[in-house]
Amino acid sequence: MRDDLQAAVAEARVGDRLWLYATYHCNLACVYCLTESSPRIAARRELPAETLLRAAREGRELGFRSVGVTGGEVFMLRDFPETLVELSGILPTIALTNGMLFTERLLARLEPLAELDAALQISLDTADPAHNDRLRGPGNFTAVVDALERLRDRGITVRIATTVEDQTENELADLCQLHRALGISDEDHIVRPVVRRGRADVEGLGVDPEANEILPELTLTADGAFLNPFGPTVRHGRTDLDLLVGRQILPLEVSLSSFLRAVDDLPTGDDVVRNIR
Ligand SMILES: C[S@@+](CC[C@H](N)C(=O)[O-])C[C@H]1O[C@@H](n2cnc3c(N)ncnc32)[C@H](O)[C@@H]1O
Numbered sequence: 001m002r003d004d005l006q007a008a009v010a011e012a013r014v015g016d017r018l019w020l021y022a023t024y025h026c027n028l029a030c031v032y033c034l035t036e037s038s039p040r041i042a043a044r045r046e047l048p049a050e051t052l053l054r055a056a057r058e059g060r061e062l063g064f065r066s067v068g069v070t071g072g073e074v075f076m077l078r079d080f081p082e083t084l085v086e087l088s089g090i091l092p093t094i095a096l097t098n099g100m101l102f103t104e105r106l107l108a109r110l111e112p113l114a115e116l117d118a119a120l121q122i123s124l125d126t127a128d129p130a131h132n133d134r135l136r137g138p139g140n141f142t143a144v145v146d147a148l149e150r151l152r153d154r155g156i157t158v159r160i161a162t163t164v165e166d167q168t169e170n171e172l173a174d175l176c177q178l179h180r181a182l183g184i185s186d187e188d189h190i191v192r193p194v195v196r197r198g199r200a201d202v203e204g205l206g207v208d209p210e211a212n213e214i215l216p217e218l219t220l221t222a223d224g225a226f227l228n229p230f231g232p233t234v235r236h237g238r239t240d241l242d243l244l245v246g247r248q249i250l251p252l253e254v255s256l257s258s259f260l261r262a263v264d265d266l267p268t269g270d271d272v273v274r275n276i277r
C-alpha cells in the first residue's frame with residue numbers, strides 16, 4: 001500500500017474503499033435522492049467501463065482493499081453486469097442498486113458473482129410496502145423482496161441499505177424481522193439517516209451531517225474526485241462542489257494525493273463518530 005494511504009488508514013483518517021459513481025441516470029426518482037437521479041435527468045455523468053476498470057486496477061496497486069460502485073442506478077448501464085464481474089475479479093466489490101431491474105436474463109449475466117468476492121447492496125426502507133413505495137417508487141417493495149430471494153437462490157451475496165426519514169421504531173423492527181426471514185443477517189443491514197443534500201435539501205428532508213460523521217473515502221465521478229460518497233450530490237441540476245478534492249480522477253495516484261491533502265486537516269481519533277455510511 002502507498003505509505004501515505006497506509007498511514008491515513010491506520011489512523012482511521014480515511015477508509016480503504018474506492019468509490020465509483022458509474023452513472024447518475026435512474027429508473028426511479030426517490031423523494032430524498034441525493035443525486036437528484038431520475039429517468040429524465042439531463043446530465044447522466046457516466047463513467048465508461050474502461051475508466052471504472054482502470055480505476056480499480058490502479059486502486060489495487062496503490063493499496064485500496066475494496067471498490068464500491070454507485071449512482072444513479074448502475075444497472076441502467078447496458079454492460080454493467082459484465083463490468084461488475086470484471087471489477088470483482090480485481091478487488092472485492094459492492095454495487096449499490098435499487099433492485100428494480102433483475103429480470104431472469106440479467107440474473108443469468110450476474111451468476112459469475114457467486115464465485116467472486118462481490119455483493120449487491122439493495123435499498124429497502126421499511127417493511128410497510130405502501131410507505132416504502134411512497135419514499136422510493138411504485139412497485140419497489142415487491143420488486144426488492146423478489147430480487148433478494150432470487151439473488152440469494154443463485155448464491156450471490158446481498159445486503160440491505162435502509163435510509164431513514166420518517167419510519168417508526170416499529171416499522172424498522174419489522175424490517176429487521178423481514179430481512180432475517182430472508183436469510184440476511186444484521187451485519188448485512190445498513191441503516192443511515194437521510195442526509196440533507198440533493199433532492200432531500202430541496203424538499204427540506206434529512207439531517208446536516210457533521211464533518212466527522214462520514215468516513216472520508218476517495219470517490220470518483222465524471223465531475224472529479226470527492227471526499228466521500230455523500231459528496232458528489234446534485235442540487236437543481238448542478239453538482240455540489242463543496243466536497244470536491246480535485247478535477248482529475250486518473251491516474252489514480254493524482255486523485256489519491258489530492259484526497260489525502262484534503263483530509264489532512266480533518267479531525268481524527270476517539271472524538272470521531274462515523275455513523276453515516
Ligand atoms: C444514491 S443511491 C444509488 C444506488 C441505487 N440507486 C439505490 O438506490 O440503492 C445509494 C444509496 O443512497 C441512499 N440515499 C439516497 N439519497 C440519500 C440521502 N439524501 N441521504 C442518505 N442516503 C441517501 C439510497 O437510499 C441508497 O441506499
Ligand code: SF4
Pocket residue numbers: 026027028029030033034035036037038071072073098136
Ligand atoms: S436513491 Fe437510488 S434509486 Fe432512488 S432515485 Fe436515487 S439513485 Fe435512483
